[in-house]
Amino acid sequence: MARFLRNRDGRSNSRLTTEMPGPGFADLARAVNGTLDAADRRERERAAEQRQFQRDLASLSHDIRTPLMGAKGYVSLAAEEPDDARRAHYLQAAEARLADMEGLLDALFAYARATDAASDLDRRPLVVLPVLADVLTGQFPAFEERGWEPLVDFPDESLVVEADSEALARMFENLVSNALRYGASAPSIVQRGRSLTFSNKVPDPAAIDVNRLFERFYRADVARAQGGAGLGLAVVASLATAQNIEVEASLEGDELFLTLVFPATP
Numbered sequence: 001m002a003r004f005l006r007n008r009d010g011r012s013n014s015r016l017t018t019e020m021p022g023p024g025f026a027d028l029a030r031a032v033n034g035t036l037d038a039a040d041r042r043e044r045e046r047a048a049e050q051r052q053f054q055r056d057l058a059s060l061s062h063d064i065r066t067p068l069m070g071a072k073g074y075v076s077l078a079a080e081e082p083d084d085a086r087r088a089h090y091l092q093a094a095e096a097r098l099a100d101m102e103g104l105l106d107a108l109f110a111y112a113r114a115t116d117a118a119s120d121l122d123r124r125p126l127v128v129l130p131v132l133a134d135v136l137t138g139q140f141p142a143f144e145e146r147g148w149e150p151l152v153d154f155p156d157e158s159l160v161v162e163a164d165s166e167a168l169a170r171m172f173e174n175l176v177s178n179a180l181r182y183g184a185s186a187p188s189i190v191q192r193g194r195s196l197t198f199s200n201k202v203p204d205p206a207a208i209d210v211n212r213l214f215e216r217f218y219r220a221d222v223a224r225a226q227g228g229a230g231l232g233l234a235v236v237a238s239l240a241t242a243q244n245i246e247v248e249a250s251l252e253g254d255e256l257f258l259t260l261v262f263p264a265t266p
Contacts, residue, residue: 064104071097108231121164121242125265128159128168128196132189135172139180148186150176156191161262167239174232175258184254197259208256210249233258 074094081087136143136150143150161168175198179187183200190197202208212218214237236258240247246261 067097067100125160129157142180151188154191163243171236174236194262199257201254202256205254213249
């Protein structure tokens, strides 16, 4: 057995067999093979995650290059355009493409900060409603532009959770921004007990895989069409995990529900 384990190639599918009499040897062989099976599964999962990450990174790289190339094209047109009005139009279009690229890069940096911030979070008891109110106030121009008014149903105005105030605000901001950018209706924000649910109608529920919504770089078709980076909800999930907050996603008809479940305060 020792020779088998010592000489076994880590990439091999070979398993230990024994012809020794007695149940003890068979049980030992099964235990060793079970350990080898588990190690192989972990390696396959790691390799699959790495391949998916490489595909996602290539996709994001393409999404960043696309507006950059578009901006360069418009700048070239502007440089050769004698008409002032048309030149201004080309430069304005170039600026819009650069703004798209900036948004993607900002999302990527925000995700990097969120994943690095877990050890630096200053978790302490805080009242949830004022944090949410500040976020909604900051998004007022975006709501006004769409003619939307969010519904807030928050019966326990004194709800206290243990969290980092900046991280919690970032989570709320990303959840609200997700509804503003991809939703088909104003969001509803409902507090019940220690859970807080953000919901809104979506234009194409069939295109959404709720099991992947909080994954890094996941984008439904509508998000891909609008140039999103697929990192906003991943930031929510990362910050939630760092604070022992559960995140849940579900669809009921054409309505998407994203729920935060806060642990009991000590």
